[in-house]
Amino acid sequence: MEDNTFIFTDGTDPKMIEAYRKARETFKYFWREVSWEYRRIIPALNLACVKASFSEKDPETGNDIVEHMWINDIDFDGDTVKGYLMNEPNNLTSIKADDYFEIPLNEISDWLFAITPSVKKQKGISSLFSSPKEPVPKAYGGFTIHKMRADMATDAERKEHDSYWGLDFGDFNHIEVVHEQEEKPENLIEHPMSRNMREDFITFLKDYPDELTHVDDHGYTLLHKETIAGNQSSVEVILKAGADKNQKTNNGKTALDFARQLNWEHLIPVLEN
Structure with a gap:
């Protein structure tokens, strides 16, 4: 089976554990955005998902098999995050894509949403002969993803990673949690x-x-x-x-x-x- 890029399994790295903590602490901003998305007539989000760990016992060794995977179609009641598994596991056999889960907030490991920026009108005569580039959706959250991006050796490697996702993750040293956070800090x-x-x-x-x-x-x-x-x-x-x-x-x-x-x-x- 081809590796699933939605999965990351290192739960022992201190920096990854810190990424989990930050994701749980800021999840409220994710839910705020998603709750408004459900009220919009025209959807604005390209993606909205939450990562959590799933495990089962290896029948041969008795050891835990753990995979961190994403769920979507998220609901939240203030205590519990609810959603459906987005992808097939690589190694777990007891769960499958589209299975429904309810996960306590203090057990999620990440969240991510993405919004396509508005296309600004070009100025000058050159705009008469060219069309603006299609903007890349900007990612918010994604703390574990940014941790992995920080570990990459080169910008080229990060660019390839981001291209695979089709998202603009920005600076791994400055993770935004709110749309237009820099332009409109009141949105926090x-x-x-x-x-x-x-x-x-x-x-x-x-x-x-x-x-x-x-x-x-x-x-x-x-x-x-x-x-x-x-x-x-x-x-x-x-x-x-x-x-x-x-x-x-x-x-x-x-x-x-x-x-x-x-x-x-x-x-x-x-x-x-």
Whole structure:
């Protein structure tokens, strides 16, 4: 079988373990972006996936066989990352592509999403006789990938690696977690769609007031979900509309519990007041 490039199995390298830690710590930004993607009429993401380790016992030696692989079609409830295995394992026999998994957040090993940059209009007479190059999707996250890129001997090797993925990974010393992070640092605080849709959201709740008190099968309200996604404008609108911030999920968690758990620092004081 040909090696699967979506797999990396070294869980002992200290720098790789640090990459796992950073991925778990910043996963909230991945989920924030993906949760807005699910609301877009026109999709913006080229790729959105999460890496985790999968293992089984070798029947001959009794040793653990471990592979780190990617899942997609991600859902997240504040505690658990859910999705479907993207590829066939190289060595594991008990799982297969498209199998469904639920993985605690503290057990994921990486996340990655990619967005194609907007094509800027060319200036000058030369633009009349040439078309702009198709932009390469820019990757965000990918901490374990950047660790491996850092270990590569040459820029040419990194370029070949990136070309295989078809993504622009950028500088392995500066990993971005938010779209247009350098151009618009305020996006680290709140997703632009949350800010821009505030008035529309106010109108939505006026038109559909039952959404404010609706509880899903797991006890989650709109306030829980918007808190988990880190959307301050939405949370403020929901609270002003009269939502019960003390309502708990079936697992006994309030919106404030999720804000603290995910370290959404901008939401904690909003929910504490």
